[in-house]
Amino acid sequence: MKEERVAYAKRPANLSVSAELLDQARALEINLSATLERALEQEVRARLRAQWLQENDRAIQAYNERIERDGVWSEGVRGF
Numbered sequence: 001m002k003e004e005r006v007a008y009a010k011r012p013a014n015l016s017v018s019a020e021l022l023d024q025a026r027a028l029e030i031n032l033s034a035t036l037e038r039a040l041e042q043e044v045r046a047r048l049r050a051q052w053l054q055e056n057d058r059a060i061q062a063y064n065e066r067i068e069r070d071g072v073w074s075e076g077v078r079g080f
Contacts, residue, residue, distance in 0.1 A: 010033075025032060053060075 022032075025035075
C-alpha cells in the first residue's frame with residue numbers, strides 16, 4: 001500500500017550536523033530536507049503511538065481482562 005503524503009507549508013530550520021556525515025550525504029547527492037522530513041515523520045509517529053498506548057494502557061488492560069473473563073459477544077455465533 002502506497003503511503004500518501006500531504007504537502008504542508010514548509011519553514012526553514014537551522015540545525016547542526018556532523019561535518020563528515022554532511023560531506024558524505026552531499027557526495028551521495030542525498031536530499032537533506034526530504035530525508036530529515038521522512039525521519040521526523042517516523043519519529044513523531046512512533047512517539048505519538050507510544051504516548052497513546054501509555055495514555056490508554058489502563059483501558060486496554062481492563063478490556064483485555066473483561067474479554068478474558070467474559071469472552072467476546074460473538075462467541076458461539078461465529079463460524080471460525
